[in-house]
Amino acid sequence: MGVFRYLTQFFRKYKWYYFFGIFWLLVVNVVQMMVPRLLGNITDSLAQGMLDARGLLMYALMILGIGLIMGFGRALWRIFITGSARRLEYYLRTKLFAHLQKMSPNYFNRMKTGDLMAHATNDINAVRMAFGGGIIMATDAIVLTLLAGGLMVAQVGWQLTLIAIIPLPILAVSASSFGRIIHSRFKNVQAAFSTMTESVQENLEGARVVKAFVQEDEEIKRFEEAAQKHVDTNVHLVKVWGMLEPLVQVLATASVILIVMFGGRAVINGSISIGDFVAFNSYLVMLIWPMMAIGWVINVLQRGRASMDRLNAILDEQPDIYDGDNAKDVDVQGNIEIKDLSFEYEDGHKALKNINLNIKKGKTVAIIGRTGSGKTTLVNLLLRLANPPRGTIYVDGVDINDIKLKNLRESIGYVPQDNFLFSTDISNNIAFALEKTNTIEVEEAAKFAHIYDNIIEFPEKFDTMVGERGVTLSGGQKQRISIARAIIKDPEILILDDSLSAVDTQTEEEILKQLEDIMNNKTSIIISHRVSTVKDADEIVVMDQGEIVERGNHDELVKQGGLYANLNHKQQLEEKLGSA
């Protein structure tokens, strides 16, 4: 399959745009070629005294007509080709984004976000340039060279043409090597610019840390160095730019000198007319630009191809979590059965060992355990954010590998540990999973999650923006908005992954009580490090190093005198010390 295989559909749709664009580009090129000839004819007619005012007006009108066609044609090919290149950029970007949406969390653990962002910006830009400016310049350079060169040969002969274009290959080679140097120096400028902006961004974000560690002066020094590097790389670039222009001038002048010497002599000995001489000169000037463009065009096309190769590598990657052929929709009730589940990560780390757990619809099971004991891994498997081995996790008697992902995930309300919120307003964050935002539902969910009172104290209430452009929410407020986001779905199964750690025990108790009401007859899994969060669950499962080491209700576990009892004792002591 070709490098541009992912663009086939796009080109099928937009081929006529490119066709018309190139058509008009050719029209402009051909029409443009008439001007030197007309100037030549005018010169000859003037020299022979054969031109009157009417004739001059005719020529003027012809040149005006050519100018109008050129202007109109240029506007058209810009619209068709440059416009299509922008559409191509959009097509590729949305395709890449949709593809990334299908990938599993494991993929994002493997790939660096920065790299993906770079592909999504630099590589897509390079492909756009190849199919925009690249195609235009390539067509323009080839057609102009052929037409101008051909007309030169036809009108004054190949000997004079060859002499006149001697400096042009030198121009092409030097413009292309200058182009390479300019490109590499420009990359240095960009790198210096991003280092400088990163330094500013980090400092603004980490202003508290900088101040607390009294590092302002060091940071100013660091920034000055970055800003200086930016100036130095720019000066370095300007130097080479500065040399390119005089070089072009020298070589173009060399061509003109050759024409004056040899062409002038041809006029004197009568083998060509003055008009031919004038037209020839104009054709030569027309050749300078394609010579300069050749190197650039090759570079842009090569870069476009290399970038497409890199994008292909991403687009070729198959998602590792998907609906199998047997996947079906299940009317999820909330009975969960985990049978002898063992799981290891790609790096060979055994995160879960022989887990057996039966959670009946309507029950609340709590999972407690030290950090790294495998609690989140278990939840990730239940949500199929990672693939569980077949025959280990069943929902309502169906292996979850056979339940459609959308169906499974829509029936689970999940409050993740990191409480990620989007940079939009609170209302949109809560209604994230709903197709349409319903104010009443959003407010109800906020009340259940005990965040309503906080929200209405914000100046813009539910319209308050979250994140950099909005309010800074406390950890506990974020947790409660995440809870509202999960319960607004009215899920059959609710999973709270350490989602109450940042609220005080009193609020925690109130939230749990509310949840008990709304999750009545539905299944809840509550993960926590705190005994206070789990003590009222129907069953408490204690995990350690990937295994279930104790299970029972609060009283039973306290009586057992094991890990749970120990944790309970310690936390009670901490509470007493805290309130003393």
Ligand SMILES: Nc1ncnc2c1ncn2[C@@H]1O[C@H](COP(=O)(O)OP(=O)(O)OP(=O)(O)O)[C@@H](O)[C@H]1O
């Ligand atoms: N993507 C991964 N690749 C490899 N190992 C992982 C991955 N994610 C987690 N682990 C490891 O698996 C083990 C279980 O992690 P997990 O996040 O499930 O623990 P946890 O009980 O939820 O911890 P915490 O209470 O801190 O959230 C840990 O040792 C962790 O380092």
